[in-house]
Amino acid sequence: MYAAFRVLQTCLFLAAVDALLLGSDRLPTSRRHFFASGVGSLAVAITAPKQATAAPKKDRTQGYSVQRSERDWSYVLSGQQYNILRVGGTEAPFSSVLESEKRPGTFVCAGCGTPLFASDQKFNSGTGWPSFAKGLPGEEVEAVGAVVMTLLGAEVRCGTCGGHLGDVFGDGKAYPNTPAFATGQRHCIDGAALVFKPADGSPDVYGDVTPPPKPNALSKLLEGPVIKERSI
Numbered sequence: 640m641y642a643a644f645r646v647l648q649t650c651l652f653l654a655a656v657d658a659l660l661l662g663s664d665r666l667p668t669s670r671r672h673f674f675a676s677g678v679g680s681l682a683v684a685i686t687a688p689k690q691a692t693a694a695p696k697k698d699r700t701q702g703y704s705v706q707r708s709e710r711d712w713s714y715v716l717s718g719q720q721y722n723i724l725r726v727g728g729t730e731a732p733f734s735s736v737l738e739s740e741k742r743p744g745t746f747v748c749a750g751c752g753t754p755l756f757a758s759d760q761k762f763n764s765g766t767g768w769p770s771f772a773k774g775l776p777g778e779e780v781e782a783v784g785a786v787v788m789t790l791l792g793a794e795v796r797c798g799t800c801g802g803h804l805g806d807v808f809g810d811g812k813a814y815p816n817t818p819a820f821a822t823g824q825r826h827c828i829d830g831a832a833l834v835f836k837p838a839d840g841s842p843d844v845y846g847d848v849t850p851p852p853k854p855n856a857l858s859k860l861l862e863g864p865v866i867k868e869r870s871i
Contacts, residue, residue, distance in 0.1 A: 724802030732767020735830025772818035
């Protein structure tokens with residue numbers, strides 16, 4: 640059983656590599672899987688949770704209640720927001736300020752403001768992308784089989800404007816003591832596709848903002864000693 644599972648995983652891996660080489664539109668999903676899903680996928684049972692909402696195969700414009708021309712989207716979105724929401728790109732891990740956001744509140748679509756994730760479902764996956772155990776009704780999930788979701792993930796979109804948000808994987812059981820362990824899912828979302836609205840009424844936080852760099856031991860050493868002036 641384990642050997643067969645490993646063969647299946649290898650086949651899917653090679654298929655994903657082929658997609659990369661051929662310029663597939665699933666490139667962001669495959670690339671994120673290589674960097675983020677980790678070994679946890681191997682520990683998950685073949686049966687993944689059934690999705691509440693399944694996204695039909697359609698483009699990111701037709702069939703959604705909020706529609707704009709690509710020209711208009713390029714005006715209302717930042718460059719990074721447009722690349723993710725409308726093109727289906729992804730961001731570098733740990734590049735969004737929302738990855739470390741822990742306050743109570745709601746994460747909404749940066750394109751149309753639809754509520755997508757509640758803060759109590761957010762957890763630290765260690766992948767470098769904001770991760771959630773489940774989404775709100777405004778989230779839309781691509782319809783794929785359980786094995787594909789576990790190994791390669793399913794695309795997550797905003798159900799209102801069709802914007803690409805990230806991917807959901809069926810490896811939530813690999814994260815004990817988190818909300819993902821209960822749902823069996825890890826919604827790996829690009830922070831730049833989101834805006835965080837704090838519950839206390841504080842200003843909104845846009846996910847395409849890069850967090851400030853963390854000081855390290857070398858930078859402190861280069862600062863030199865602090866010299867105090869002597870009082871006479």
